[in-house]
Amino acid sequence: MTQLTHSPMTRLRGTNLRPEKPRLSVGFILAKRFTLCAFANFVDVLRLAADEGDRSRPILCNWTVLSDRMDPIPSSSGIFVQPKERLGDPTRFNYIVVVGGLIDESTSLGTSYQAFLHEAAAAGVPLIGVCTGAFLLHDAGLLNGYRSCVSWFSHSDFKEQFDGLDPVADQIFVVDRDRLTCAGGVSSAHLAAYLVDKHVGRAHASKSLHIMIIDDAHQAEKPQPGxxxxxxxxxxxxxxxxxxxxxxxxxxxxxxxxxxxxxxxxxxxxxxxxxxxxxxxxxxxxxxxxxxxxxxxxxxxxxxxxxxxxxxxxxxxxxxxxxxxxxxxxxxxxxxxxxxxxxx
Known part of the structure; x- marks a missing residue:
């Protein structure tokens, strides 16, 4: 007799099985003129880790772009992204990711976004700054007392904007308790893989990077190219x-x-x-x-x-x-x- 087996992610009619709750849930806040490459690399690691192959179903991971007004958000390359959900309750996510962009055009988030991030921090939801997202988190007063990472390319701009602070610019990302920051570009894929490894499993993280034609996951201490x-x-x-x-x-x-x-x-x-x-x-x-x-x-x-x-x-x-x-x-x-x- 052939024994039928079913994935725990499948709901069977007439049984009590339910789809598995995502192990990793991420909300994104995109700054005006955000860096599309950094955002896409982060999301694709989650996407590929969430399902079998590249079927893209948000089963083991889910992700969504958040907004206060739901207007399309322009990237630095001119491509717009349409938000999916309003800000709401930050505790529905395991992490909130702020993706920065052009320094001259995304120096600060609006008051509603800052209030949302402060609510998340107060509730213990870890915050992530990608690319110049570290600038935005610092501007909101959410990186005080934390080590943070910026791109070598933006290092002098950061020191000029935040007098007395000297962020890390010789690593691809930094994890300091409930604040995570990365330099952007491909480093955002490695930071996302770090999260997938932690919450979903190393095999899923490696699979995502390999499908994206990226070498095995790099540790935070990996030097930036410079x-x-x-x-x-x-x-x-x-x-x-x-x-x-x-x-x-x-x-x-x-x-x-x-x-x-x-x-x-x-x-x-x-x-x-x-x-x-x-x-x-x-x-x-x-x-x-x-x-x-x-x-x-x-x-x-x-x-x-x-x-x-x-x-x-x-x-x-x-x-x-x-x-x-x-x-x-x-x-x-x-x-x-x-x-x-x-x-x-």
Missing amino acids: IPLDLKTKNPVVRRALLLMQQNIDTPISIQDIAGRMGKSKRQIERYFRLSLGTSPQAAFLNIRLDMARHLIENSEKSVAQVAVDCGFCDSSHLSRMFRRRYGCTPQVLRIPPTADASV
Whole structure:
């Protein structure tokens, strides 16, 4: 006799079985001109983890876009998303995700959204900031006392907007108790996979990423790609240190400070650099600043004095000495247009 088996997600006529309650429920708040890529990556991980294959039924996970007025919301690419539900009771979700976008156009959420987020926080619903969503949560006073993550690209804007705060910009995401933040882009897929792993299972998280042609889930400490460097290494400790150097070109920090931020000793950092790059972290930091100085000399109209300040040198004389030692000429020489060939 063939025994019939049924999925627990199936409701059978004449029985007491009911569809399984979603294990992970997420509400999204989209800022005006939000980043579509970051939002789509997050949602697709949930979608693919929620059902068999890519059938997209919200069984194990569900998700919805929330709004106060239900008007279509424009993304930074000009594509609009139609909200599905009004704000309502935040406790119906396991997480509330705020997806930010263009810094100049989404500096603050409306009062109704801020009230909703404060209600969620008071009820213990974890809040997530994606892309510049960390800006919006900080603006609402909901990240005070929490570590937060922003993109390396937005790091200086964050420090300028929130004086005295220095967010993490050398990791793809940060989990600090009931606040989670990520840099956006593909990192939002990895943060979503972290949630799926926690609530639904690792197999479902891996399946989502593999269908999306993304490598296995990255941990929060995975370094952000940052600005392209001539210094190439696969060592994650060295890559994070290089990224911290990039983010502090104008006000160089000591190797001791870099090591402290990474939970390492100065000696450990120096050993990693020797093994991976064959140089010291101090020399690597100087080369990063000189490379940036050369880039600005060749591609901007900034004065040599201003370039020196922007790249963390005492003055133009200091820059010129280091520049000559590295490139065999002064910055001023690169600014002199080549002499035309008189025979032409």
